[in-house]
Amino acid sequence: MEDKLQPIIGKLEKEFGGTACEYRGEVSLTIPAEKIVAACQQLHDLGFELLSALTAVDYWPQEAPRFHVIYQFTSVTSNLVLTLRVPVPGINPSLPTVSHIYRSANWRERELWDMFGIKFQGHPDLRRILMPADWEGHPLRKDYPLGYEEPQFTFNFEEINQRKPYAKE
Amino acid sequence: MGVEQKLGNMGIATTTLEQAVAWSRTNAMWPMLFGLACCAIEMMSAQAAHYDMSRFGMELMRPSPRQSDLMIVAGRVSRKMAPVLRRLYDQMPEPKWVISMGDCASCGGVFNNYAIMQGVDEVVPVDVYVAGCPPRPEALIHGVLTLYEKVRGMKFAEIKK
Numbered sequence: 001m002e003d004k005l006q007p008i009i010g011k012l013e014k015e016f017g018g019t020a021c022e023y024r025g026e027v028s029l030t031i032p033a034e035k036i037v038a039a040c041q042q043l044h045d046l047g048f049e050l051l052s053a054l055t056a057v058d059y060w061p062q063e064a065p066r067f068h069v070i071y072q073f074t075s076v077t078s079n080l081v082l083t084l085r086v087p088v089p090g091i092n093p094s095l096p097t098v099s100h101i102y103r104s105a106n107w108r109e110r111e112l113w114d115m116f117g118i119k120f121q122g123h124p125d126l127r128r129i130l131m132p133a134d135w136e137g138h139p140l141r142k143d144y145p146l147g148y149e150e151p152q153f154t155f156n157f158e159e160i161n162q163r164k165p166y167a168k169e
Numbered sequence: 170m171g172v173e174q175k176l177g178n179m180g181i182a183t184t185t186l187e188q189a190v191a192w193s194r195t196n197a198m199w200p201m202l203f204g205l206a207c208c209a210i211e212m213m214s215a216q217a218a219h220y221d222m223s224r225f226g227m228e229l230m231r232p233s234p235r236q237s238d239l240m241i242v243a244g245r246v247s248r249k250m251a252p253v254l255r256r257l258y259d260q261m262p263e264p265k266w267v268i269s270m271g272d273c274a275s276c277g278g279v280f281n282n283y284a285i286m287q288g289v290d291e292v293v294p295v296d297v298y299v300a301g302c303p304p305r306p307e308a309l310i311h312g313v314l315t316l317y318e319k320v321r322g323m324k325f326a327e328i329k330k
Contacts, residue, residue, distance in 0.1 A: 131249070131284075132248065132249050139283050139284070144283070145283075146281075146282065147281045147282060149277070149281070149287040151276075151277070151281055151287075152276060164287075164288075164290075164291070165291050166290055166291060166294075167255075167290060167291055167292050167293050167294050168294070
């Protein structure tokens, strides 16, 4: 772990709980959902001026809080990277927004809503960002069906050909 | 030397208007490029000096649907792009044709997922499918020539008013 990162980690662990773990030089800290805004504010004040990534992972069906929302912070001035992980349960998943602290979180949170269905409370404009506005479901969830149409092979060509919605002139 | 003699040297060929029109269409086809993915690179290459599609009467790709009569859909069509593609197709004047270039445009290719149309023929009627991932420029030119054969045989009655 970087020497400069040690006091910051210690401070966060004391204030927000959770334990830091290091994997191949990348430090991540798991903290509870209700403390994420305070943690973001703290990190912002500590000189992490960039929220370089905000993404999520769906661990369904292996883990109990199925989503992990991952915040990655970069300090350009002191050359540090820090990751925060926030477990979010699958039923009505929601988190408080951090878009008032980091402006770049705005679109990232929209993407998480679009792809995982995680709601961000207090977000100024929570719409879908990638999928069409009338889309149903959240495609990056693990229980979302993989394929949309059955592929046509020689053995089932005719059968699929009959119900394929061909365009009219 | 009278004008009769001169006319005789020029020669006269008789044909039907239908055939003459169809022939002239194949020699001035104005394609609308619809480059969506890596197939577009091959399409550009087919246009460029090495393969030179202008040998077959296609001098320039039109980015405007209103001045074109052939749409080359090159690449995978996402479901969000599909309404745009249909709208551009509707803006093209009759008669119009569509070449579906590559596996993704023809049948979804390797992208069997929620985001990609499983074949552009679900959005617009396709005349020629060009296989390949991506097809080489020769394959696209072959597809265009195949379309020419179709166009040459077309009757006026087949073309929508």
